[in-house]
Every structure is written in C-alpha cells, then in structure tokens.
Amino acid sequence: MFDLVVKGGTVVTSRHCFRADVAMCGESIAAVGEGLEGRRVLDAEDRLVLPGCIDAHVHLDLPVGEFRSSDDFASGTRAALCGGVTTLVDFTVGSAGTSLPEDIRTRLEAARASVADYALHGEIVGWRRSRAGEIREALAMGVRSFKFFTAYGASGRRTDRGRLLDAFGVLSGVNALALVHAEDEEIVTALQGELSPEEEECMASLARTRPASCEAAAIHDVAWIAARTGARVHIVHVSSRDGVEEVRQARRRGVSLTAETCPQYLLLTEKAYAEAEGHLYSAAPALRTATDGETLWKALASGDLDMVATDHCPFTREQKRWKGSFRNLPYGLPGVETLLPLLYSEGVAKGRLSLPALVRLLAEAPARINGLYPRKGSLLPGADADLVVLDPHETWTLSAKALHMRTDFSPYEGLAVTGRVCATLSRGELVFADGTFLGHAGRGRFLAERS
Ligand SMILES: [Zn+2]
Structure with a gap:
C-alpha cells in the first residue's frame, strides 16, 4: 500500500505516453504501473500526468x-x-x-x-x-x-x-x-x-x-x-x-x-x-x-x-x-x-x-x-514525487487577473488556451488543486546536490 496514488491517467515521459498509475511513498516516486493501491488516491482519469x-x-x-x-x-x-x-x-x-x-x-x-x-x-x-x-x-x-x-x-x-x-x-x-x-x-x-x-x-x-x-x-x-x-x-x-x-x-x-x-x-x-x-x-x-x-x-x-x-x-x-x-x-x-x-x-x-x-x-x-536529473525531471522510482496533472481538453481565456504572478498585465491577455493544470504535487505533497494553492511559504528546498 502506497501513501498516494495518482490513478488512471495517461502518463507522459520524454519517450512514451501510456495509461498507468503513479504511486508515491513519502516524498519520492515509488512505482509506475497498473492497479496500484494507495491510502490516498488522486483521480487522473482522462488527464495527462507529467513530471x-x-x-x-x-x-x-x-x-x-x-x-x-x-x-x-x-x-x-x-x-x-x-x-x-x-x-x-x-x-x-x-x-x-x-x-x-x-x-x-x-x-x-x-x-x-x-x-x-x-x-x-x-x-x-x-x-x-x-x-x-x-x-x-x-x-x-x-x-x-x-x-x-x-x-x-x-x-x-x-x-x-x-x-x-x-x-x-x-x-x-x-x-x-x-x-x-x-x-x-x-x-x-x-x-x-x-x-x-x-x-x-x-x-x-x-x-x-x-x-x-x-x-x-x-x-x-x-x-x-x-x-x-x-x-x-x-x-x-x-x-x-x-x-x-x-x-x-x-x-x-x-x-x-x-x-x-x-x-x-x-x-x-x-x-x-x-x-x-x-x-x-x-x-x-x-x-x-x-x-x-x-x-x-x-x-x-x-x-x-x-x-x-x-x-x-x-x-x-x-x-x-x-x-x-x-x-x-x-x-x-x-x-x-x-x-x-x-x-x-x-x-x-x-x-x-x-x-x-x-x-x-x-x-x-x-x-x-542543470545536473538535477533524475531526481527532478523524471518519473523514475526514487525521483522526487513532483507531478503535474493536466486536463488536455479544458479551454480557458488567459487573463492576468486570474493568475498568481504579482503583476497587473499579461503579454498573452485574452489568448484562448487549450489544456489546464488541475493539480500539482511537489515531493508528494498536493500543493495546487482545482484552482486553489495549498502549499506554505518556506517549504521549498535549495537543491545543493547537483551532478
Ligand atoms: Zn534572464
């Protein structure tokens, strides 16, 4: 039993796309495969799951x-x-x-x-x-x-x-x-x-x-x-x-x-x-x-x-x-x-x-x-559990007002966008879901170990 499983999505790597669950234990990716069970489940049906x-x-x-x-x-x-x-x-x-x-x-x-x-x-x-x-x-x-x-x-x-x-x-x-x-x-x-x-x-x-x-x-x-x-x-x-x-x-x-x-x-x-x-x-x-x-x-x-x-x-x-x-x-x-x-x-x-x-x-x-691979930028077992769940079908109109960057204009204001981020996980923690930010200041870590 894993801590958290992102279930039923289309997993995208730099080589392939395939239907799979992504399981994590603590802050790390534990497994990518079918039929994985977790104490908590994040449904990713019809969605893309990317590093x-x-x-x-x-x-x-x-x-x-x-x-x-x-x-x-x-x-x-x-x-x-x-x-x-x-x-x-x-x-x-x-x-x-x-x-x-x-x-x-x-x-x-x-x-x-x-x-x-x-x-x-x-x-x-x-x-x-x-x-x-x-x-x-x-x-x-x-x-x-x-x-x-x-x-x-x-x-x-x-x-x-x-x-x-x-x-x-x-x-x-x-x-x-x-x-x-x-x-x-x-x-x-x-x-x-x-x-x-x-x-x-x-x-x-x-x-x-x-x-x-x-x-x-x-x-x-x-x-x-x-x-x-x-x-x-x-x-x-x-x-x-x-x-x-x-x-x-x-x-x-x-x-x-x-x-x-x-x-x-x-x-x-x-x-x-x-x-x-x-x-x-x-x-x-x-x-x-x-x-x-x-x-x-x-x-x-x-x-x-x-x-x-x-x-x-x-x-x-x-x-x-x-x-x-x-x-x-x-x-x-x-x-x-x-x-x-x-x-x-x-x-x-x-x-x-x-x-x-x-x-x-x-x-x-x-x-x-930048010497961060495979801890970052991959979904390999042992990598940090940093994931994005993206709805490829949702369409929306870009506007500075609805974004979180601290500025009052966007160079892309009014642009019709296809695909929207539904959820973001950082080291196994759900930090963004359905439009709401869930993280807290100071949780980010300096990545001093680079190869
Ligand atoms: Zn620059």
Missing part, C-alpha cells in the same frame, strides 16, 4: 535599476506551482565588489520563503583570474552554473571576449557550466548611436537596435571560445532564426553547446511594440518576427534547441510606465505560471510538438543540463 516542469531561468526579486522584479521568492514560486512548474533555477546577483560565496549566501537568504524547490546559477560580474577560487567555493555550496553577459556594458555586467576566454578556461577545468546572454554589444551600441530623436522615442527602436544579427554574432563568438577552451556552454533565451543557425553550426562542429528559447519568442512578435501599450513588452533579446517564431518551434521539435525556460522577470504597469524612450524601461516579462499551459496549447494542441517532446523540453532536458 513537474523545471523553469531553469527565472529572476525573482531582482534589482533592475531603480526597481525590483515584482515577484519575490514566495509569490513567484507559488505562481510556478499553480502553473505546473515544481523546480526553478534563479540567479545570484553578482557585482564586482562582492564575492560569489557572498552573493550565494545573500540569495539563499532571500529564497528562504520559497514554496517550490530551487537551485541557483551564479552571476559573474567583473571576472578576474584572481576570482577563480570563488568558483570552487561556489561548487562546494551547490552552485554549478555561471552566467555571463556579452552585453550591458553600461551597467558593468558585460564580460568581454578576453575575459570570457579566461573564465571559460577555468570553468572547463572544473566541468562547470557557463550560461551566456548572447547579444553583441558593439552592434547594439553602433545602431543606438545612429538613432534620431524621434526614433529614440519610438518603442519599435528596441527591436531595430537589438536585431537578430547581434544575437547571432555573439553566439558565434561564444561558440568559438567554448570550442577553444572545451567549456560546456548554454545559450539562454535564443530568440531568432539566425541565432538557432549559429547554435546548429557550432554543434555540428562538435562544440559542447546547449540552448533554450522562451515562450515570448515563440508566441509574440515585434509588432507588439507598435501597439498602444507596446512598452509593456520591453525585453532583451527583443521580440522578433513570426518567421523567427516558427523557426524556433521547429528547432524545439527537431532538438536543435534543447529546452524552454521563461526568463520570468515581471514588472507592474507602473514600473513599466512610459518615460519617453525605449531605453528608459525595466526589461523583462512575466511567464513562470504560463510556461506549461502555453507550450501545451500552442505546441502540443496545435500539432507543433508531441507530448513526449513537451516533457523533454520542460522537464528532462532542463534537469539534465
């Missing part, structure tokens, strides 16, 4: 200029669980004046209110060879992936190519993962320098001055440095056809490169910037064309892109108030709660992705890339 999703790119409580992203660890992880995301990977807030271990301790303190399990990427700002020892300390503290920016020189976050070459050499030596925000700073600076005063005041200039070519050029450079040093590199938020092409070519040459895209690049286009509230879509990379979006979907299906994450970095309408220039805005969009519904509705229900591909992109691949 909990992993959003490996979120920014909760992130300082951005004069603002902080509007979800903190309590509200952001609660929204995540309501949307079927059971594990999040956030970032430390790096600076040239603080050490990585200090950044990690500060972030772990902020993350204590989490309701979902989480891991951390270490943000590297101000790399110097003398900081190599900090990487070893960070590894011992459970941080195994390190984020670099090739852009944002003005705010001091950029790492130039010389420093990247040095840093990747160090990461390669300890088999740590480098994450890269890839936009070519020189292309952006040159294009922004050519803007007329009218263009400065035009939201569409965001996309024009951060074009697909700036992403492709940066990925090209980063791939060369990865090849040179042997470092494992992951490109975050690939947004364009040209970007995908650079990833594909690098992999063909044998470069150890993985890459993700985000729902906003799959579903939205730069036309949004021409809307009356176009400034609410401020993000970097910028939104692209419909052709870019279709290329990204195909790259997800073919495996040229490995996973989907959200880059969840919400702000309120007030924080995004238009102040006369596309440069004078916090960049970032909400997304953690809508990741699974949007990928199911626009991906699976519209025939762009198979169900196993959905599980590969939202659970297995992010778990593997």
Whole structure:
C-alpha cells in the first residue's frame, strides 16, 4: 500500500505516453504501473500526468535599476506551482565588489520563503583570474552554473571576449557550466548611436537596435571560445532564426553547446511594440518576427534547441510606465505560471510538438543540463514525487487577473488556451488543486546536490 496514488491517467515521459498509475511513498516516486493501491488516491482519469516542469531561468526579486522584479521568492514560486512548474533555477546577483560565496549566501537568504524547490546559477560580474577560487567555493555550496553577459556594458555586467576566454578556461577545468546572454554589444551600441530623436522615442527602436544579427554574432563568438577552451556552454533565451543557425553550426562542429528559447519568442512578435501599450513588452533579446517564431518551434521539435525556460522577470504597469524612450524601461516579462499551459496549447494542441517532446523540453532536458536529473525531471522510482496533472481538453481565456504572478498585465491577455493544470504535487505533497494553492511559504528546498 502506497501513501498516494495518482490513478488512471495517461502518463507522459520524454519517450512514451501510456495509461498507468503513479504511486508515491513519502516524498519520492515509488512505482509506475497498473492497479496500484494507495491510502490516498488522486483521480487522473482522462488527464495527462507529467513530471513537474523545471523553469531553469527565472529572476525573482531582482534589482533592475531603480526597481525590483515584482515577484519575490514566495509569490513567484507559488505562481510556478499553480502553473505546473515544481523546480526553478534563479540567479545570484553578482557585482564586482562582492564575492560569489557572498552573493550565494545573500540569495539563499532571500529564497528562504520559497514554496517550490530551487537551485541557483551564479552571476559573474567583473571576472578576474584572481576570482577563480570563488568558483570552487561556489561548487562546494551547490552552485554549478555561471552566467555571463556579452552585453550591458553600461551597467558593468558585460564580460568581454578576453575575459570570457579566461573564465571559460577555468570553468572547463572544473566541468562547470557557463550560461551566456548572447547579444553583441558593439552592434547594439553602433545602431543606438545612429538613432534620431524621434526614433529614440519610438518603442519599435528596441527591436531595430537589438536585431537578430547581434544575437547571432555573439553566439558565434561564444561558440568559438567554448570550442577553444572545451567549456560546456548554454545559450539562454535564443530568440531568432539566425541565432538557432549559429547554435546548429557550432554543434555540428562538435562544440559542447546547449540552448533554450522562451515562450515570448515563440508566441509574440515585434509588432507588439507598435501597439498602444507596446512598452509593456520591453525585453532583451527583443521580440522578433513570426518567421523567427516558427523557426524556433521547429528547432524545439527537431532538438536543435534543447529546452524552454521563461526568463520570468515581471514588472507592474507602473514600473513599466512610459518615460519617453525605449531605453528608459525595466526589461523583462512575466511567464513562470504560463510556461506549461502555453507550450501545451500552442505546441502540443496545435500539432507543433508531441507530448513526449513537451516533457523533454520542460522537464528532462532542463534537469539534465542543470545536473538535477533524475531526481527532478523524471518519473523514475526514487525521483522526487513532483507531478503535474493536466486536463488536455479544458479551454480557458488567459487573463492576468486570474493568475498568481504579482503583476497587473499579461503579454498573452485574452489568448484562448487549450489544456489546464488541475493539480500539482511537489515531493508528494498536493500543493495546487482545482484552482486553489495549498502549499506554505518556506517549504521549498535549495537543491545543493547537483551532478
Ligand atoms: Zn534572464
């Protein structure tokens, strides 16, 4: 007799779909099979049962200029669980004046209110060879992936190519993962320098001055440095056809490169910037064309892109108030709660992705890339009992009002969605059921053991 059995659903793994019960004991999956009996039963008849999703790119409580992203660890992880995301990977807030271990301790303190399990990427700002020892300390503290920016020189976050070459050499030596925000700073600076005063005041200039070519050029450079040093590199938020092409070519040459895209690049286009509230879509990379979006979907299906994450970095309408220039805005969009519904509705229900591909992109691949597999991202016996039960038939209209993310707009407001999360389990605990959140602050755990 098991503690809890999710009964009669269609179980989806990264390879198969089959009718089965999923049984758990305590916090772990105990068995997947037919006729399993439990002290408690959760009926999943006519529903899909998936491993909990992993959003490996979120920014909760992130300082951005004069603002902080509007979800903190309590509200952001609660929204995540309501949307079927059971594990999040956030970032430390790096600076040239603080050490990585200090950044990690500060972030772990902020993350204590989490309701979902989480891991951390270490943000590297101000790399110097003398900081190599900090990487070893960070590894011992459970941080195994390190984020670099090739852009944002003005705010001091950029790492130039010389420093990247040095840093990747160090990461390669300890088999740590480098994450890269890839936009070519020189292309952006040159294009922004050519803007007329009218263009400065035009939201569409965001996309024009951060074009697909700036992403492709940066990925090209980063791939060369990865090849040179042997470092494992992951490109975050690939947004364009040209970007995908650079990833594909690098992999063909044998470069150890993985890459993700985000729902906003799959579903939205730069036309949004021409809307009356176009400034609410401020993000970097910028939104692209419909052709870019279709290329990204195909790259997800073919495996040229490995996973989907959200880059969840919400702000309120007030924080995004238009102040006369596309440069004078916090960049970032909400997304953690809508990741699974949007990928199911626009991906699976519209025939762009198979169900196993959905599980590969939202659970297995992010778990593997981030050293969390098979404890997370799988339904194997012994794995954490993180599950989502999804009704594939229910249709609903997306609205910020009905979501749990702490922001007053959604980039997808009014979108007709097929498929809805009915229940979420985190380590065997029912934390969301039939529209009601059941978890409590502080139950989330830091995932320090990564492979
Ligand atoms: Zn990000």
